[in-house]
Amino acid sequence: MNDGGLPGVPSEERIVLHVDMDCFYASCERRRDPSLRHEPVVVGMGYEAGEAHGAVATASYEAREHGVESAQAISQALNHLPRAVDADDPDGAVGHYRPVDMAYYESVSEEVKTVLHEVADTVREVSIDEAYVDVSDRLGWDGAPVFARNLKARIHEEVGVPASIGVAPNMSTAKIASDHDKPDGLVVVTPDEIRPFLAPLDVKRLHGVGPVTARELRSMGIETAGALAQTDRHRLVDRFGARGGDIHDYARGHDDREVEPVGEPKSLSNESAFTEPTENPDRIRDRLLTLIKQVTTRTTQHNVLYKTIGIKVVTPPFDVHTRSHSLSGPVDDPALVERIVLDLIEEFEERPVRKLGVRVSNLSFVDADQASLDDWEQSPTESNDTDGTPVQPDGGTATENERSRQTSVFKFV
Numbered sequence: 328m329n330d331g332g333l334p335g336v337p338s339e340e341r342i343v344l345h346v347d348m349d350c351f352y353a354s355c356e357r358r359r360d361p362s363l364r365h366e367p368v369v370v371g372m373g374y375e376a377g378e379a380h381g382a383v384a385t386a387s388y389e390a391r392e393h394g395v396e397s398a399q400a401i402s403q404a405l406n407h408l409p410r411a412v413d414a415d416d417p418d419g420a421v422g423h424y425r426p427v428d429m430a431y432y433e434s435v436s437e438e439v440k441t442v443l444h445e446v447a448d449t450v451r452e453v454s455i456d457e458a459y460v461d462v463s464d465r466l467g468w469d470g471a472p473v474f475a476r477n478l479k480a481r482i483h484e485e486v487g488v489p490a491s492i493g494v495a496p497n498m499s500t501a502k503i504a505s506d507h508d509k510p511d512g513l514v515v516v517t518p519d520e521i522r523p524f525l526a527p528l529d530v531k532r533l534h535g536v537g538p539v540t541a542r543e544l545r546s547m548g549i550e551t552a553g554a555l556a557q558t559d560r561h562r563l564v565d566r567f568g569a570r571g572g573d574i575h576d577y578a579r580g581h582d583d584r585e586v587e588p589v590g591e592p593k594s595l596s597n598e599s600a601f602t603e604p605t606e607n608p609d610r611i612r613d614r615l616l617t618l619i620k621q622v623t624t625r626t627t628q629h630n631v632l633y634k635t636i637g638i639k640v641v642t643p644p645f646d647v648h649t650r651s652h653s654l655s656g657p658v659d660d661p662a663l664v665e666r667i668v669l670d671l672i673e674e675f676e677e678r679p680v681r682k683l684g685v686r687v688s689n690l691s692f693v694d695a696d697q698a699s700l701d702d703w704e705q706s707p708t709e710s711n712d713t714d715g716t717p718v719q720p721d722g723g724t725a726t727e728n729e730r731s732r733q734t735s736v737f738k739f740v
């Protein structure tokens with residue numbers, strides 16, 4: 328990248344969201360055990376009976392106030408926390424430990440990502456609790472704060488875990504913004520605000536500046552992003568090579584990396600939650616018909632065929648059930664989706680339902696070029712389909728509905 332204008336879309340015209348879940352594993356534990364809310368919670372490994380060594384994966388913000396940090400030794404971390412027996416004060420906090428349960432956190436992560444894919448077409452998932460979303464095609468800066476606020480609320484209501492969101496004209500600033508007011512943060516940095524927003528920040532907050540680079544920059548007398556932005560670019564390139572130019576750009580609020588979605592979606596789905604759990608068959612049916620309409624409108628728009636049709640039913644508190652049915656060949660047939668979905672839901676008659684989802688998977692992309700279609704058909708990920716649905720290797724008719732209690736359904740490659 329040169330010092331002057333930027334290639335491609337000027338970054339000032341883009342609106343990028345960075346979504347990062349708050350104390351993610353601990354929030355997942357709270358979702359399934361609400362008694363942990365507002366309590367210091369440490370999630371880690373290696374504290375099970377007989378084990379003395381282990382590390383903290385994450386801690387709730389209440390636990391962080393006691394000095395607990397990620398990657399700390401578990402025994403040290405738990406020593407920071409008040410124990411039930413130590414708590415003289417009946418209102419005093421008591422520390423809680425939960426062992427890491429990756430399968431569960433991945434299933435929650437999939438639910439969050441499903442919401443993201445519903446609100447935007449350009450989503451890049453970067454880790455279990457983090458994604459970039461480019462909404463430049465659908466919003467102006469006027470609408471960005473409301474969009475981000477609604478997205479946060481939706482994740483909270485539909486998935487039951489808190490997120491922080493940063494909005495900025497590029498990826499690196501959006502990431503800093505999501506971290507700026509955690510937890511439950513929402514920070515919007517408009518193109519006009521980008522330089523003043525970055526200027527006072529410690530250089531270590533910038534993308535591409537790790538602890539070693541930060542130390543070197545400090546030794547050069549450069550402590551803040553503002554100081555870095557004003558440093559002669561050649562000095563940085565001499566010292567750090569091409570990366571010196573990149574961090575100079577980031578410090579000046581320039582970053583023209585595109586939010587590139589990773590791979591084709593493995594499934595298309597829509598979900599919807601009820602305000603209160605309901606057993607009313609008409610409400611459940613109506614909601615399913617709406618979801619079917621949404622999903623099949625998307626498949627038709629994008630020329631997508633599917634072989635597997637499924638539902639997701641969440642019963643209180645957050646028990647996730649998935650059911651699916653596979654066809655002998657790919658179709659795009661809304662009437663058939665309706666018949667299968669209404670058949671699958673019968674099993675849940677008279678049970679309270681908190682949330683519903685409709686999904687089609689085993690997709691083929693009619694318009695996709697041959698290369699990506701080949702990739703798709705050879706994809707070994709089909710056998711990992713996380714609802715446990717066996718893929719029909721010979722394309723033969725599945726005569727039974729596959730049943731599974733696993734929770735993670737919406738996978739993207």
Ligand code: DCP
Nearest residue numbers: 347348349350351352353384385397398456509
């Ligand atoms: N994680 C881990 N070990 C680490 C860091 C993180 O196992 N050293 C896991 C646990 C976290 C999850 O990854 O919950 C996401 O990492 P984040 O860095 O986003 O941390 P949190 O989401 O826990 O906290 P924050 O609110 O700061 O984002």
Ligand code: MG
Nearest residue numbers: 347348349456
């Ligand atoms: Mg996080």
